[in-house]
Amino acid sequence: MPSQIIGSDNDAAEYGSAEALVTPSSTREERGPRPRVRDHGHMPSPVRPGLAVSPALTIPRAELTERFSRSSGPGGQGVNTTDSRVELSWDVGRSAVLSDTQRQRLLERLAGRLVDGVLTVVASEHREQRRNRDAAATRLAAVVDDGLAPGPRSRRATRATRGSQERRLTAKKQRSATKKLRSSRPRRDD
16 A cells, blocks of 8 residues: 655655655654644643752652742633643742751741741743742742842951052042142141
């Protein structure tokens, strides 16, 4: 039985020959490479056991709570019917994955963002719920990672060197002399 050609002449030109595009009954090698699927700037969410904050910390999905609601903004006719806005919440105070030090650091640094120990992040900038879910997860991971980052090193007090003090005083004297020369009336030296 002869194989049927799938696609147009443009498809044949893209894949090399019209014989490369045959019915699904043939093997992948016979058909050639898979046609490209348009990716509109986002990839589907990978299935993962939790939200990776850093290589050392992953928040389990069981500790995350997602809530969906209608979003304002772009969406056309579907804006009033689609629950695309995402609120992603995580209870920092009761999390099992944090050590006591990490928990204390997050509670102190994120005190303004926490409500009863729960951190909530909202995403509503996309029209699709899935993209908002990804954006909220990325945002939550960034906030937690920033909160867990070690603080800046404390500054050690140092003294100015004798040479730097002398250079500063010499520059001040030169500047003072320059300004005295600009004066409209001559000064009397006592």
